[in-house]
Amino acid sequence: MSNPLLDFSDLPAFDRITPADVAPAIDTLLERANAALETVTAADFPAQWNAIAQVLDVATEELGRAWGAVSHLNSVADTPELRAAYNEALPRVTEFWTRLGADERLYAKYKAIDPASLNAEQHQALKNAVRNFVLSGAELTGADKERFAQIQERQAELQQKFSENTLDATDAFAYYAGESELDGVPDDVRQAARAAAQAEGKEGCKLTLKMPCYLPVMQFATSSALRERLYRAYVTRASDQAEGDGKRFDNSDFIREILALRQEEARLLGYVNFGEVSVVPKMAQSPAEVVGFLRDLARRARPHAEKDVADLRAFAADHLGLSDPQAWDWPYVAEKLKEARYAFSEQEVKQYFTAPRVLAGLFKIIETLFEVAIRRDTAPVWHPAVEFYRIERGGQLVGQFYLDQPARTGKRGGAWMDDVRTRWLRPDTGQLQTPVAHLVCNFAEGVDGKPALLTHDDVITLFHEFGHGLHHMLTQVNERDVSGIGGVEWDAVELPSQFMENFCWEWKVLQHMTAHVETGAPLPRTLFDKMMAARNFQSGMQTLRQIEFALFDMLLHTEHDPAQDFMPLLGLVRSEVAVLQPPAFSRTAHTFSHIFAGGYAAGYYSYKWAEVLSADAYAAFEETASEDGSPSQETGRRYRQAILEAGGSRPAMESFKAFRGREPSLDALLRHQGMA
Numbered sequence: 001m002s003n004p005l006l007d008f009s010d011l012p013a014f015d016r017i018t019p020a021d022v023a024p025a026i027d028t029l030l031e032r033a034n035a036a037l038e039t040v041t042a043a044d045f046p047a048q049w050n051a052i053a054q055v056l057d058v059a060t061e062e063l064g065r066a067w068g069a070v071s072h073l074n075s076v077a078d079t080p081e082l083r084a085a086y087n088e089a090l091p092r093v094t095e096f097w098t099r100l101g102a103d104e105r106l107y108a109k110y111k112a113i114d115p116a117s118l119n120a121e122q123h124q125a126l127k128n129a130v131r132n133f134v135l136s137g138a139e140l141t142g143a144d145k146e147r148f149a150q151i152q153e154r155q156a157e158l159q160q161k162f163s164e165n166t167l168d169a170t171d172a173f174a175y176y177a178g179e180s181e182l183d184g185v186p187d188d189v190r191q192a193a194r195a196a197a198q199a200e201g202k203e204g205c206k207l208t209l210k211m212p213c214y215l216p217v218m219q220f221a222t223s224s225a226l227r228e229r230l231y232r233a234y235v236t237r238a239s240d241q242a243e244g245d246g247k248r249f250d251n252s253d254f255i256r257e258i259l260a261l262r263q264e265e266a267r268l269l270g271y272v273n274f275g276e277v278s279v280v281p282k283m284a285q286s287p288a289e290v291v292g293f294l295r296d297l298a299r300r301a302r303p304h305a306e307k308d309v310a311d312l313r314a315f316a317a318d319h320l321g322l323s324d325p326q327a328w329d330w331p332y333v334a335e336k337l338k339e340a341r342y343a344f345s346e347q348e349v350k351q352y353f354t355a356p357r358v359l360a361g362l363f364k365i366i367e368t369l370f371e372v373a374i375r376r377d378t379a380p381v382w383h384p385a386v387e388f389y390r391i392e393r394g395g396q397l398v399g400q401f402y403l404d405q406p407a408r409t410g411k412r413g414g415a416w417m418d419d420v421r422t423r424w425l426r427p428d429t430g431q432l433q434t435p436v437a438h439l440v441c442n443f444a445e446g447v448d449g450k451p452a453l454l455t456h457d458d459v460i461t462l463f464h465e466f467g468h469g470l471h472h473m474l475t476q477v478n479e480r481d482v483s484g485i486g487g488v489e490w491d492a493v494e495l496p497s498q499f500m501e502n503f504c505w506e507w508k509v510l511q512h513m514t515a516h517v518e519t520g521a522p523l524p525r526t527l528f529d530k531m532m533a534a535r536n537f538q539s540g541m542q543t544l545r546q547i548e549f550a551l552f553d554m555l556l557h558t559e560h561d562p563a564q565d566f567m568p569l570l571g572l573v574r575s576e577v578a579v580l581q582p583p584a585f586s587r588t589a590h591t592f593s594h595i596f597a598g599g600y601a602a603g604y605y606s607y608k609w610a611e612v613l614s615a616d617a618y619a620a621f622e623e624t625a626s627e628d629g630s631p632s633q634e635t636g637r638r639y640r641q642a643i644l645e646a647g648g649s650r651p652a653m654e655s656f657k658a659f660r661g662r663e664p665s666l667d668a669l670l671r672h673q674g675m676a
C-alpha cells in the first residue's frame with residue numbers, strides 16, 4: 001500500500017524509494033494517465049480547459065513527478081538495480097508521452113475550446129499545445145500522414161547512425177607515439193597515454209582523438225609533426241577524407257538523406273524549408289532574422305578577430321620561430337601567447353573560493369536583488385551531503401530546492417537544474433502548488449577537514465544553474481505548462497542562467513565572496529585583473545568561429561538544395577566569416593552532432609542569441625549600479641517581475657521589452673567580451 005512513488009502529498013520520499021517500487025508505480029500511473037486520456041477524449045466530454053486539466057493534467061503531472069524522481073535518482077544515486085528498473089520502464093513512459101503529443105482526439109478537443117473562456121496564461125498554454133500538435137503532423141491526413149510518420153522514424157535511425165559513426169571514427173584512431181615525440185605535453189596526459197598503451201601490451205604512449213588527450217596535445221606538444229598527424233585525423237573523422245579504412249565511417253550520405261527528409265517534412269507541414277519549421281516555437285521570428293543577426297554580429301566582431309590573428313602571427317614569428325603557422329599550429333601558438341600574457345594559476349585562484357563562502361555570497365545577491373529570504377529546511381534526501389532550502393518572501397513560502405554539490409560515485413557528471421514540481425494553481429484542489437527544484441553540481445570535496453575549494457569555472461557553473469533555478473522558483477504564473485521555464489522559447493531559456501554568470505566577473509561581488517582557505521584574505525585585485533584580461537582572450541576569433549557554425553547550420557536548412565553537395569556551402573560560409581581558412585581537407589560538418597544528431601538543427605544560433613539577451617539584460621544593472629558598484633534593487637525588482645516571474649506566460653520578446661523598454665541590442669555582449 002505504501003509505494004513511496006505514489007505518495008504525492010508533499011515532497012518525494014527520496015529516502016524510501018527503492019528500485020522495486022519503480023515498475024509497479026509506473027504501471028499504476030500509466031494506467032491512470034491512459035484512462036484520463038480516454039476520459040477527456042470521449043465524444044461527450046466537455047471541451048473546457050479546466051475540465052480537461054482536472055482529469056488529464058492531474059494524471060500526467062503525477063506520472064511526470066514520479067518519473068522525475070526515478071530519473072533523478074538514476075542520475076545522482078545510480079545502482080545496477082535502479083538502472084535496470086529505470087531502463088525497463090523508460091520505453092513505456094516515452095511511448096506514452098509520444099502518443100499523448102500526437103493524439104488527434106485530444107487535438108480536436110483543444111481546438112474546440114472557446115478562447116473567450118480562458119485567462120491570459122491559459123490562452124498561451126493552449127496556443128503552445130495546439131502549435132506542438134500541428135508540428136507533430138496532427139493536421140495531416142491520408143498518405144501525407146503516413147509519409148510524415150515514416151520520415152520521423154527514418155530520421156531517428158539516421159541520427160543514431162550519424163552519432164555512432166562519429167563515435168566509432170573517433171574511437172578507431174590511435175597513434176602510438178614515442179616518448180621523445182611528446183615534448184611539452186603535460187605529465188598527467190602523458191602518463192594516461194602511457195598507461196593506455198601498456199594496457200594493450202604496446203610500446204610508447206597511446207594518443208587518441210578524445211578531448212582529454214587531443215586538446216592538450218594540440219595546445220602543448222612542441223612537435224608540429226605530431227600535432228599535424230592528430231589534426232588531420234581529427235578534422236577528417238567520419239568523412240570521405242578519412243585516412244585508410246576510416247572511410248567506412250563516412251557520414252556524407254547520412255547528412256544528405258537527413259537534409260532531404262527535413263526538407264520533405266517542412267513541405268508536408270506547409271513550409272518552404274526546415275529553417276522555417278525550426279523557428280516556429282522559438283523567439284526568433286524567421287530564418288532571415290537569424291541570418292541577419294549572425295551577419296551583423298560577424299561584421300562587428302571581425303576587426304577584433306583580425307587583431308587576434310595578427311597578435312598570434314606576430315607572437316609565432318617573434319617567439320616561436322613560426323613564420324607561416326598552419327592550422328595545427330594555431331592552438332599551440334594561442335596557448336603560448338596566453339601563458340606569456342596572463343600567467344596565473346587556477347590552483348592559486350581556487351584557494352580563495354571556499355564553497356560555503358561562495359554559496360553565502362550567491363544567496364546574498366539573490367536575497368538582495370530579488371527580495372527573498374533563503375533558509376535551511378528539511379526534507380527526505382538521497383544522500384547525507386544533500387542540503388534542502390526554502391525561499392520566502394514576507395514570511396510566505398515561494399519555492400524550495402535541493403542542493404547536491406559534491407561529486408561522488410554513482411552520480412552523473414556535469415551540473416544541472418531540474419524541476420521536482422512546478423508552480424500550479426491545481427485545478428483538482430484549488431490549492432496553489434509551490435515550485436521545487438533540484439540544483440546539482442559536481443564539485444571536489446574538501447580535504448583534511450577544510451571546506452571544498454571551487455575553481456572560478458565551478459563558481460560560474462553554480463551561478464548559471466541557480467539562474468535556471470530562480471526562473472523555475474520565482475515564477476508567479478499559476479498555469480502549469482507556462483509557469484517558470486515551462487513554455488519558454490528555447491533560444492531564450494538560457495537568458496536567466498547566463499545572466500547570473502555576470503556576477504562572477506564583478507569585483508564588488510567577488511571581494512565579498514572570497515576568503516583564502518588559510519588566511520581568510522579576499523581575492524587580491526591583481527589576480528582578479530589577470531582573470532579579467534584572460535576572460536576575453538581571442539574573443540573575436542571565438543565569436544566568428546561560433547558564427548561560422550551557426551550561419552552554416554541556418555543556410556544549410558534554408559537556402560541549400562539537399563540534392564546538391566553541401567561542401568561548397570561550407571566553403572562559402574568560411575570565406576565569408578572565418579579569419580583563418582581551414583585546409584581544403586577539413587570536414588568538420590561531418591561530425592557536427594548538434595545539428596545532425598541532436599536537437600539543434602537550424603537552432604545552433606541559439607547560443608549566441610541567448611548570450612546577447614543575457615548580456616543586454618545585465619547591462620541594465622551596470623547602467624543603474626550605485627557609485628560603489630552595488631546593483632540597484634529597483635532594477636532587480638523589474639528584472640524579477642518582467643523576466644523571472646512571467647516565465648513562459650508570454651513571448652520572450654515581450655518579457656524582454658517589458659524589462660528593457662526596447663528590443664535586444666548587441667552592444668553589451670560586444671563590450672563584455674572586449675569588442676566594444
Ligand SMILES: [Zn+2]
Nearest residue numbers: 464468494497
Ligand atoms: Zn543552462
